[in-house]
Amino acid sequence: MEIVIIGAGVIGLATAWRAAAGGAAVTLVDPEPASGATAVAAGMLTPVSELTYGEEPLLRLGLASRDRYGAFVAELEELTGLETGYRTDGIIEVAFDADDLKYLDDLRRFQETLGIPVEALTGRECRRLEPMLAPGVRGGLLAPEDGSIDPRRLAPALLAAGEKLGVRLVRRRAAEVVVERGTAAGVRLDDGTTLPADRVLLAAGPWSGDIGGLPPGTVPPVRPVKGQVIRLRTRTPFIGRSTRGMVKGSSVYLVPRLDGEIVVGATQEELGFDTRVTAGGLWELLRDARELLPGVTELEFAEVSAGLRPGSPDNAPVMGPSALPGLVIGTGHFRNGILLAPVSADILSAMLLDGPVPGVAGPFAPGRFSPEVHS
Numbered sequence: 001m002e003i004v005i006i007g008a009g010v011i012g013l014a015t016a017w018r019a020a021a022g023g024a025a026v027t028l029v030d031p032e033p034a035s036g037a038t039a040v041a042a043g044m045l046t047p048v049s050e051l052t053y054g055e056e057p058l059l060r061l062g063l064a065s066r067d068r069y070g071a072f073v074a075e076l077e078e079l080t081g082l083e084t085g086y087r088t089d090g091i092i093e094v095a096f097d098a099d100d101l102k103y104l105d106d107l108r109r110f111q112e113t114l115g116i117p118v119e120a121l122t123g124r125e126c127r128r129l130e131p132m133l134a135p136g137v138r139g140g141l142l143a144p145e146d147g148s149i150d151p152r153r154l155a156p157a158l159l160a161a162g163e164k165l166g167v168r169l170v171r172r173r174a175a176e177v178v179v180e181r182g183t184a185a186g187v188r189l190d191d192g193t194t195l196p197a198d199r200v201l202l203a204a205g206p207w208s209g210d211i212g213g214l215p216p217g218t219v220p221p222v223r224p225v226k227g228q229v230i231r232l233r234t235r236t237p238f239i240g241r242s243t244r245g246m247v248k249g250s251s252v253y254l255v256p257r258l259d260g261e262i263v264v265g266a267t268q269e270e271l272g273f274d275t276r277v278t279a280g281g282l283w284e285l286l287r288d289a290r291e292l293l294p295g296v297t298e299l300e301f302a303e304v305s306a307g308l309r310p311g312s313p314d315n316a317p318v319m320g321p322s323a324l325p326g327l328v329i330g331t332g333h334f335r336n337g338i339l340l341a342p343v344s345a346d347i348l349s350a351m352l353l354d355g356p357v358p359g360v361a362g363p364f365a366p367g368r369f370s371p372e373v374h375s
């Protein structure tokens with residue numbers, strides 16, 4: 001089975017590895033691997049604290065992926081000898097005013113109805129866990145099973161794992177999907193070369209809609225949703241786990257890495273393919289981060305960056321066979337692509353190899369946006 005994957009972000013990279021492990025001959029096409037949202041992401045693995053009303057199928061997918069993470073990372077690190085910065089120390093989410101606290105209370109009740117373990121904490125309990133938290137913190141929640149990973153370590157490890165199993169990387173832009181006799185038959189590159197394939201996976205993040213050759217009804221409905229983040233550094237321990245706050249209705253988080261990096265994120269802006277870092281975006285992040293952890297202003301500044309999350313109309317991934325036989329879609333992971341990488345790789349590689357597809361994939365089929373084309 002010859003598979004060509006368009007896009008070497010976390011989704012394309014993870015799927016390439018799993019498909020190669022399943023016996024396929026895989027070619028990854030990307031002019032600059034892991035240069036999209038994967039390079040900017042904070043790497044929180046937080047299905048529980050990301051929970052939003054009406055997104056229960058996404059929660060189940062997120063929980064399945066989080067539960068798969070430990071074995072996925074162990075196999076990856078063992079195969080490559082590379083570390084990924086994987087942590088399982090939970091996430092604490094705190095509130096400042098009565099409205100923020102009420103929001104967290106409602107969230108906890110909703111989580112409990114779904115049988116998810118979260119602990120309600122008083123302000124004092126929050127500060128006992130994270131002593132750098134501001135004295136004004138009113139209360140919070142601890143999701144003890146959530147965690148984080150460093151996407152800038154994960155992506156090279158995934159690439160190395162794929163290469164060990166024979167994945168070929170072609171550093172070119174995919175111009176179009178080649179269609180022969182009504183089936184995806186390969187990928188044409190921007191230099192005119194054609195890579196023949198039995199199956200093609202389209203995993204080019206928010207650029208997935210820009211690939212040529214796609215018949216009507218197969219173009220995935222993804223849009224870029226900009227996020228700005230700040231990277232800081234500390235030599236002494238600052239926070240022990242990912243820490244998130246609702247500050248007067250807006251959300252900010254800080255994710256600590258084992259090497260002393262702390263990622264502060266993230267804005268959410270609908271501005272098309274715009275990756276400019278703005279003074280206003282950074283000011284909002286630092287303003288809210290300082291409310292949450294006043295000592296943040298003492299940390300060393302390292303980097304600012306902006307990335308584009310691949311958002312779909314219902315904010316959930318778009319994964320599955322398209323209306324074009326031979327073409328599988330794997331995009332739309334929006335705020336959760338790092339979290340969802342292991343389960344997405346299992347789902348997409350099974351679809352590419354005609355293996356048994358995990359049941360949690362059901363609600364995320366591309367056909368939900370264009371049922372007339374797929375029926």
Ligand code: FAD
Pocket residue numbers: 006007008009010011012029030031032033034035036037038039040041042043044045172173174175203204205206207208211226227228229265266267306307308309310330331332333334335336337338339340
């Ligand atoms: P991308 O990582 O964007 O990769 C797409 C790849 O396609 C790129 O490498 C690009 O070069 C390539 N490409 C584009 N066009 C072509 C073409 N024509 N031919 C070949 N290749 C092409 N998720 C979490 O789970 N936890 C988090 O804490 C988190 N924080 C985030 C914070 C921010 C600020 C942002 C922006 C995102 C965050 N995310 C987080 C979301 C996560 O980063 C994305 O969901 C995930 O990276 C999507 O992966 P992807 O492989 O689909 O896309």
